[in-house]
Amino acid sequence: MATNAEKDPISGQYTTGHEWDGIKELNTPLPKWWVTVFYITIIWSIGYWVLYPSWPTLSGYWAGTLGWHSRTQVVTDIEQAKSAKAVYLSKIQDSSLEDIVKDKDLLNFALAGGRSVFNENCAACHGVGGGGAYGFPNLTDDQWLWGGTLDDIRTTITYGIRNTNPNSRQSEMPQWGGGDPLSDDELSNLAEYVLSLSKKSTDQAAAQKGLPIFAERCSPCHGEAGEGSQAVGAPALATGIWLYKGKDLKAQKAEIMSQVKNPKGGMMPSWTDRGIDEATIKILAVYVHSLGGGK
């Protein structure tokens, strides 16, 4: 209730009776029902305090009479998602990789599911989208260390590379700077030759000097023309694609020399040992195969 309200002669309305430095406010009353609705919403909100987690207490918090919790909500949602996926997963479990790729529904499911599994488990090393990194193979190009067919990819994911699983892919590049050492000149010549395989050498004479060393020591695994061997995971050297990539030619040569002298061999875990089931590995293989490099 406003007191001291005066009637404004111009508008014919009463003022609220408030005055600030000579400024008076016209009273344009709100409808009472509107105000009532406002109070009802406040009372309504008390219902939320009772039903849902709201107030802190001495020993914890008021959990609400409904017992609702965002965590249990998530758990329920995940359970629901899992049971929705179960149909597809069991189909994938029973189908061969080739059949999965041919079935449009299964393929879509595998690609969507594979993407999420990949991002969760593989992207840390291979990058989101499978672009790879220094020492971690690019899965989207047309070169594979251990083979790029659906089956090869599945085997690699299942058992991994150079780990303790008895079925894991194994190979080791000998250390050519060790027991039967190459001199620094020989190393440099060899590196030039390796660069020349992808037509990147800048010193043809040195490359020619490196040829016999390559033929003797490297070609058994990397091939006469540097085509590589997927049986032993020996990278192709003639493609211009480097696992240990230098930022320019000079750096690349240094990388090659370093690899010959002190070889690095990347390791990949066995994802069966990491607890990923067969069906999930299948959809992962289908996804990786789809990234652009699949053979």
Place this chain on the structure above:
Amino acid sequence: MQRFPCILVDIKDGNTGTFLVIGQGQQQDTRRIMPSANDVVVERTPTEPRNVSLYASHVKAYPRFLNNGFFRRLKWAVMAVLLALYWGTPWIRWDRGIGAPDQAVLIDMPGRRAYFFAIEIWPQEVYYLTGLLIIAALSLFFISALLGRVWCGFTCFQTVWTDIFVWIERFFEGERNRRMQLDKEPWSANKLLRKAGKQTCWIVVSVLTGFGFVLFFDNAPTLAHQIVTGQASVNAYGIMAFLTATTYVLAGFAREQVCIYMCPYSRFQSAMFDEHSLVVSYEAWRGEPRGKLKGAVHGRDAADVFSGRGHCVDCKMCVQVCPTGIDIRNGSQLACIGCALCVDACNSVMDRMGLPRGLISYDSSFNQLARAKGETSPRRQLWRPRTFIYLAVIGIVVAVMTYALSTRKTFDLNVLHERSPVFVELSGDRIRNGYTVKILNMVRDNGHFRLSLEGLPEATMTVIGKDLPEAKTVDLAGDSDSVGTFKLFVTAPRASLKGKKVDLTLVLTNLDTGRIIRHENLFAGPDPE
């Protein structure tokens, strides 16, 4: 009840004088003074300070239902047309071929399509809705500038449904006085029956309103059958229940409160008007000073009876019929929805008095001023800059919409460049970029498309999942009325790239129509060596 001031400015004479017509409280003590050209402000001495509430109690309006008069008949006609449209439209069929819905007007939410007769809109084309909304808003401005609040008075759903509800109320509870009396009476069997009958009919109309609404969102015959047999979805029942509740509350109880307090339009209506807009107005110069007729009127000449006084006999018919419960004699005001029922009411009284009609009429304030000054040939000035501009803008938007709809693409191309990795180095010094290509085939037939490239003459492409060799063009098929998603790989020799980023245009040709869509994108590569 609130009163709002009316400010009339004499534009015609260019006078600087401002006339303030004071509308005010419940009492009839205030003279409403129709100004003449040289009047200035009508001042009143401030009254004694007193207590006023900051909250206004709701005063229920009991509109009297005069079932005759031009505007009442117009309201019935408009209501019949609008309700027929509302309840009838979903039942109109429109053949779109096999597999497509045959409902003329349909908003298919799960299918992500909207149908309006021959027009079919995809979600990507929701800008057509923007165009429609612009046209609707401008039309409202235009019609307001021209004819005042006819939208509010005749076509607004709040008005139409309130009208039905008041009619039902009157059917069960009787005319205004009877209704007021009934509300004051203690509860009795009679009162209970009348109220129950009214409420039942209100609820039936509300349910039918909700029912009519949901039919626009699914195949009407199927959904109607499902609703009646209890097989419709929770969504359908839920939305129906919501519409039922809002109709019941807003038309049954809130009524004029919606127009006065909830609707934004009443608040900015004054900005839509000018002195030539037709508004429901009271001819104060002729009506005042008002007063009840005294003594015997029968057999006397009207000129004689009304000499020395105004034509308004203060019968308050105009107040009684008003759906928002205002007194139009206080001037144009926010709560006046322009339904003109008071015009009908006053005319019927003027006829009985043998006085000319139009004491309350649809008229412009310009004409009112002219009449007040004794000019007998007022004119309707329809063409003003305001109306012309509104109409011109409406015309432009309509033309743009018509052009856009008539040249509407039946297919479209969306391309997303792969970002991880941005590019891939392949053996043999080649660079590959990935793209996700979406082809929207918006016809009810299989589409045949050819994709080609511009900007990289040496580039070739393949599509994942199709056993095609690297080629300069690739043919893609689009299923009827759907979006096809393709993973496209474009490969180019590294030497052919002029920089880290090269412009690449994807050209999609519709082999069925010959129409071409070009999409500009880019091809990324490593730093040039």
